[in-house]
Amino acid sequence: MNKFVYCDKCGHNFDISLSEIHKGDIIVQYLECPACKAKYHVCTTDTEMRRLIKKRLTILDKIAESREKVVPAGTSQKLQNELKKILTLQKKLNSRLKKCGEEILNSPDMT
Numbered sequence: 082m083n084k085f086v087y088c089d090k091c092g093h094n095f096d097i098s099l100s101e102i103h104k105g106d107i108i109v110q111y112l113e114c115p116a117c118k119a120k121y122h123v124c125t126t127d128t129e130m131r132r133l134i135k136k137r138l139t140i141l142d143k144i145a146e147s148r149e150k151v152v153p154a155g156t157s158q159k160l161q162n163e164l165k166k167i168l169t170l171q172k173k174l175n176s177r178l179k180k181c182g183e184e185i186l187n188s189p190d191m192t
């Protein structure tokens with residue numbers, strides 16, 4: 082099933098397929114309108130953010146696992162706390178990375 086979006090600037094419908102720019106350890110994911118080349122920022126990550134994403138997935142796995150077997154009573158609470166901590170860190174990082182990603186997207190020297 083294909084997902085389509087339409088371009089805010091020219092109204093053209095296009096496929097959601099992400100493009101990426103790598104700059105140092107930063108990866109910017111974005112959508113580009115094939116008709117007018119407008120760029121839409123989707124997500125920007127750096128090493129730290131990617132580490133947090135991985136960690137979060139590991140914890141989510143552990144949470145799923147802990148529901149299926151007998152674990153020490155405090156485990157679930159501990160995992161939830163850790164998850165909350167990661168989400169807070171990601172939120173903080175994200176606002177900075179988003180700004181950075183948009184700057185990279187809008188910079189004229191982008192190829």
Ligand SMILES: [Zn+2]
Pocket residue numbers: 088089090091092093114115116117118119
């Ligand atoms: Zn467009």
